[in-house]
Amino acid sequence: MQRMRAAILAVGSELLGPDRLESNSLLLVRTLRRYGVDVVRKSVVADVVRDIRRELTALLEDVDLVLVCGGLGPTADDVTREGVARAVGRTLIEDAAQLEVLRAKFAHFRMRMADTNLKQAEVIEGARVLPNPRGSAPGQLLEIPGKAAVFLFPGVTRELKGLMKTELEPWLEERTDGEEVETRVLRVACVGESTLEERILPAYDEFGREAVSVLASAGEIQVRVTAAGYAQERASRLESMTRRLRELIGDSVYSGEPDASLEQAVGGLLTRLGRTVVTAESCTGGLISQRLTAVPGSSSYFLGGVVTYSDQLKRELLGVPREVLEEHGAVSPEVVGWMASGAKKSLQADYALAVSGIAGPEGGTASKPVGLVYVGLAGEGDPEVKELRLPGDRDRVRWMASQWSLDLLRRELLRNDSDPGQVPGRG
Numbered sequence: 330m331q332r333m334r335a336a337i338l339a340v341g342s343e344l345l346g347p348d349r350l351e352s353n354s355l356l357l358v359r360t361l362r363r364y365g366v367d368v369v370r371k372s373v374v375a376d377v378v379r380d381i382r383r384e385l386t387a388l389l390e391d392v393d394l395v396l397v398c399g400g401l402g403p404t405a406d407d408v409t410r411e412g413v414a415r416a417v418g419r420t421l422i423e424d425a426a427q428l429e430v431l432r433a434k435f436a437h438f439r440m441r442m443a444d445t446n447l448k449q450a451e452v453i454e455g456a457r458v459l460p461n462p463r464g465s466a467p468g469q470l471l472e473i474p475g476k477a478a479v480f481l482f483p484g485v486t487r488e489l490k491g492l493m494k495t496e497l498e499p500w501l502e503e504r505t506d507g508e509e510v511e512t513r514v515l516r517v518a519c520v521g522e523s524t525l526e527e528r529i530l531p532a533y534d535e536f537g538r539e540a541v542s543v544l545a546s547a548g549e550i551q552v553r554v555t556a557a558g559y560a561q562e563r564a565s566r567l568e569s570m571t572r573r574l575r576e577l578i579g580d581s582v583y584s585g586e587p588d589a590s591l592e593q594a595v596g597g598l599l600t601r602l603g604r605t606v607v608t609a610e611s612c613t614g615g616l617i618s619q620r621l622t623a624v625p626g627s628s629s630y631f632l633g634g635v636v637t638y639s640d641q642l643k644r645e646l647l648g649v650p651r652e653v654l655e656e657h658g659a660v661s662p663e664v665v666g667w668m669a670s671g672a673k674k675s676l677q678a679d680y681a682l683a684v685s686g687i688a689g690p691e692g693g694t695a696s697k698p699v700g701l702v703y704v705g706l707a708g709e710g711d712p713e714v715k716e717l718r719l720p721g722d723r724d725r726v727r728w729m730a731s732q733w734s735l736d737l738l739r740r741e742l743l744r745n746d747s748d749p750g751q752v753p754g755r756g
Contacts, residue, residue, distance in 0.1 A: 535573065
C-alpha cells in the first residue's frame with residue numbers, strides 16, 4: 330500500500346508574531362507517524378481568507394490529507410471555514426442540527442448565546458460535522474473525490490486532542506493496513522552530545538541510521554528509536570534496539586519513559602530504597618528543591634533544604650569553617666563539601682546535595698569564570714564533589730547545575746541498590 334502524504338495548516342495571526350509558538354502540529358505528527366503517514370509539509374497562515382485559500386489550494390495539489398487547525402471560533406477573525414470553502418469551491422451552509430447543539434450547550438451552562446456564535450453552525454457544503462463535546466466549535470471533515478481529505482480542527486489543544494482520538498484515529502485506521510510506526514525514547518542525563526554519538530555508533534550500523542535519532546537539550550539527550558510494521562514485529566524490533574542502546578550508553582540512561590524527568594527518576598529510587606535527601610543551595614537558589622518537590626509523593630523522601638547565598642549563613646546554618654571560606658572562597662570544592670556534610674548532619678537525612686557557583690552574567694574572574702560550578706553529595710563516607718564548567722546564560726547555568734546535582738544523587742543511589750534490574754536506567 331502506498332504511504333499517505335499529509336500536510337498540516339495552522340491558522341492564526343498570533344502564530345506569526347513573537348509571543349506564541351505553534352505546537353498543535355507536534356501532536357498531529359505523532360499520531361500521523363504512528364499510522365505510517367508521511368508528513369511532507371507544515372504551514373502557518375494569518376487569519377485572512379485569501380491566505381488560507383491560497384495555501385490550501387497549493388496543498389491539495391500535493392498531498393492526500395490536510396489537517397487544518399484553528400480559526401473555528403465565533404469572532405470576526407475566525408475565518409477558516411470561509412477560506413477552506415473558497416479553496417474547494419463550496420459554499421457555507423447553516424447546519425440546523427449543529428445550531429441546536431450550540432444552543433443546548435449554552436443553555437446547559439445558563440449562558441446567553443451571542444449572535445456571533447451562529448457562525449459556528451456553518452458547515453462547508455458536503456462536509457461532515459465532527460462533534461466536539463469539549464467546546465463550542467465543532468470540527469469538520471471534507472473528503473474531495475480524486476483529491477484529498479481535509480479535516481478542520483479547533484485550535485484549542487484540549488479540544489483538538491479529543492477530536493484526534495474520536496475522529497482522526499478511526500479515520501486513519503480504516504485507511505491503513507495495520508502497519509504502524511512506533512517510537513520509543515531513552516532519556517540520558519549529563520552526557521555530551523558528541524560523547525553519546527561515539528557510544529552509539531555501532532547501533533547505526535546494526536539498525537540503520539534512519540532508525541535512531543538524537544535530540545539534545547541542556548543537560549539531557551533523548552535517544553529515539555523508531556520501527557515500522559505490525560504490532561508484534563514492531564515490539565520485537567523496538568525491544569531489541571532499546572536493549573542494545575542501553576548497553577552502549579550505560580547508566581547515563583535514567584528512564585525509558587517518553588515524558589519522564591530526572592527528578593522523577595531520583596524520586597523513584599529514593600522511594601524504592603527508603604532513603605531521604607536534603608539540599609544546601611547557593612547559585613541555584615532553591616531550584617534543586619523545587620524540582621524534587623514537583624514530584625507527587627516527594628514528602629516521603631525530601632525533608633527540606635536551605636539556600637545559603639551569604640558566607641555568614643554558610644557558617645551559621647551549615648557549619649562551614651570561616652578559615653575554609655577565607656582560604657578557598659565560597660565557590661570551591663572544599664566549601665561545597667562542607668555544605669553537603671553540614672546539611673546532612675543538621676537536617677538529619679541520608680543524603681545531602683550541595684551546590685555553589687558563578688551563574689553570571691557578572692562575578693567571574695580569570696581563575697573562577699562564569700559557569701564554574703561545584704556540585705556535591707554527602708552520603709556514606711566523605712562527600713563527593715564534582716567541578717563543572719557550564720556554558721550559556723544565567724538560567725542555563727542554574728538549570729544544568731541542578732541537573733548535574735540530581736544525576737550525581739541518581740548514580741549514587743544506583744550504586745547502592747541491591748536489585749538494579751528493577752529501577753529506571755538499569756537492566
